[in-house]
Amino acid sequence: MSRENIAEAAGPLAGACPKVSRRFRLQWEEAQQSWVLLYPEGMVRLNRSAGEILRRCDGTRTLETIVGELEQSFGASDLTADVSAFIDMARQQQWLEARAGRP
Amino acid sequence: MNAPLPVTPVASPGPPLWLLAEVTYRCPLHCAFCYNPVDFARHDSELATEDWLRVLREARAAGSVQCGFSGGEPLMRDDLEILVAEAHRLGFYTNLLTSGVGLDARRAQALREAGLDHIQLSFQDSTRELNDFLSHTRTFDLKQRVAGLIKHNGWPMVMNCVIHRLNIDYVENIIDMAVELGAEYLELANSQYYSWALLNRDQLMPSRAQLERAERIVNECRQRLGDRIRIFFVVPDYYETRPKKCMNGWGEVFLTVTPDGTALPCHTARMLPGLDFPNVRDMDVKSIWYGSEGFSRYRGDAWMKDPCRSCPDKEKDRGGCRCQAWMLAGDPAAADPVCDKSPHHSKVVQVVEQASDPGWKGGAKPLIFRDLRRSRELGALEKSAADG
Numbered sequence: 001m002s003r004e005n006i007a008e009a010a011g012p013l014a015g016a017c018p019k020v021s022r023r024f025r026l027q028w029e030e031a032q033q034s035w036v037l038l039y040p041e042g043m044v045r046l047n048r049s050a051g052e053i054l055r056r057c058d059g060t061r062t063l064e065t066i067v068g069e070l071e072q073s074f075g076a077s078d079l080t081a082d083v084s085a086f087i088d089m090a091r092q093q094q095w096l097e098a099r100a101g102r103p
Numbered sequence: 104m105n106a107p108l109p110v111t112p113v114a115s116p117g118p119p120l121w122l123l124a125e126v127t128y129r130c131p132l133h134c135a136f137c138y139n140p141v142d143f144a145r146h147d148s149e150l151a152t153e154d155w156l157r158v159l160r161e162a163r164a165a166g167s168v169q170c171g172f173s174g175g176e177p178l179m180r181d182d183l184e185i186l187v188a189e190a191h192r193l194g195f196y197t198n199l200l201t202s203g204v205g206l207d208a209r210r211a212q213a214l215r216e217a218g219l220d221h222i223q224l225s226f227q228d229s230t231r232e233l234n235d236f237l238s239h240t241r242t243f244d245l246k247q248r249v250a251g252l253i254k255h256n257g258w259p260m261v262m263n264c265v266i267h268r269l270n271i272d273y274v275e276n277i278i279d280m281a282v283e284l285g286a287e288y289l290e291l292a293n294s295q296y297y298s299w300a301l302l303n304r305d306q307l308m309p310s311r312a313q314l315e316r317a318e319r320i321v322n323e324c325r326q327r328l329g330d331r332i333r334i335f336f337v338v339p340d341y342y343e344t345r346p347k348k349c350m351n352g353w354g355e356v357f358l359t360v361t362p363d364g365t366a367l368p369c370h371t372a373r374m375l376p377g378l379d380f381p382n383v384r385d386m387d388v389k390s391i392w393y394g395s396e397g398f399s400r401y402r403g404d405a406w407m408k409d410p411c412r413s414c415p416d417k418e419k420d421r422g423g424c425r426c427q428a429w430m431l432a433g434d435p436a437a438a439d440p441v442c443d444k445s446p447h448h449s450k451v452v453q454v455v456e457q458a459s460d461p462g463w464k465g466g467a468k469p470l471i472f473r474d475l476r477r478s479r480e481l482g483a484l485e486k487s488a489a490d491g
């Protein structure tokens with residue numbers, strides 16, 4: 001997939017750097033063998049792929065970078081649509097900062 | 104990679120994810136709905152700092168990740184900052200549940216530096232007179248100041264207000280005040296009828312008309328306020344026909360440690376007869392969670408009797424609350440009488456009907472405010488009843 005296609009698939013967020021909201025804390029939990037999002041008096045347990053995406057949402061990586069890293073570490077291709085769908089959902093859940101930072 | 108599945112709800116029995124550290128029963132307030140045991144005065148030997156530090160370490164090693172510091176008023180302990188700092192260092196998400204009494208700029212800053220993640224501030228009501236009446240202390244101005252400190256330190260602003268017959272007609276004032284103070288979340292939780300609230304149930308139970316009006320107003324406020332604040336409204340379970348899944352399942356998620364070190368599956372479980380709950384002074388957290396009789400007794404559904412045993416909903420609510428079953432049906436293994444399949448459901452209906460009778464004035468008795476002297480008296484009464 002070419003860069004243009006990525007930009008198109010990712011829509012208006014292409015080039016932006018998603019960042020986990022300061023209202024949540026992302027952390028690896030050994031006892032649960034998973035990444036979790038912690039917030040006042042609550043917790044969301046993330047499955048493997050969700051955790052792998054969110055831990056890269058640190059405000060320094062663009063969507064393209066995140067997709068690239070995931071494709072590499074999972075030995076997969078064409079993850080753009082999946083990842084951006086997840087990021088959209090995470091934004092709706094307010095797990096990510098409303099306005100994405102720029103690199 | 105599969106399409107990412109975002110949320111896996113925390114359901115399966117596993118580690119004690121939630122540690123509720125009730126660090127003290129001491130409290131400068133006198134709430135008539137206080138959830139501390141009526142005989143709290145009998146349990147006044149508090150764990151030392153080192154004990155709590157050890158409990159935090161053991162619980163974290165057992166997989167606890169949310170830690171709530173509550174009480175009483177947790178700020179009554181002057182080592183609270185030390186405990187929060189250790190919890191933070193261990194990787195807990197730290198919550199402080201407070202009435203705000205004892206929180207000044209200096210302590211707020213110390214707690215911030217210790218790594219406290221969140222404060223839940225409880226308000227009794229928004230109007231000064233009613234607030235003073237209900238908490239029996241002049242605290243309203245203080246709470247406004249504390250709300251300012253919370254904002255100033257960058258904590259999310261989460262407010263909680265216990266709702267009952269005497270303040271439920273003022274929900275709109277409470278909501279407006281919460282918005283004015285910058286609250287992002289407001290929990291309007293109807294009192295649950297345990298401990299002191301049970302003693303005062305005649306005066307505190309709202310009528311159906313009050314409840315319906317309040318729910319309508321809360322919905323209107325949600326419309327009016329949109330994203331400015333998220334409001335949770337919890338009705339008294341007496342008005343339901345199915346019980347709540349108490350504590351998200353007995354011994355499945357919550358571990359409460361009381362001021363004297365008793366470990367409980369929920370903060371009121373101490374009242375249940377015939378159960379020995381372990382103490383963190385004698386047993387480590389992992390053994391308590393996985394190996395003590397007190398925690399395993401009502402886990403899962405093997406202990407159930409009919410109607411629960413043969414009920415299709417038994418996984419959904421696990422038969423409701425064991426304490427409520429004990430208090431209202433006289434048997435901790437019975438169905439929670441909130442359930443309309445319980446043979447004791449009429450007791451719940453009776454209370455609701457009485458409270459909803461337009462002529463009902465809340466009974467003849469005066470409200471009993473929580474305090475040390477009353478706790479001693481009531482504790483002695485309970486003891487002699489048990490002995491005799």
Ligand code: SF4
Nearest residue numbers: 130132133134137175
């Ligand atoms: S309910 Fe009221 S009296 Fe009881 S511990 Fe909380 S603030 Fe204190």
Ligand code: SF4
Nearest residue numbers: 410411414417422442
């Ligand atoms: S009978 Fe028991 S399990 Fe069934 S709904 Fe009622 S309380 Fe729940």
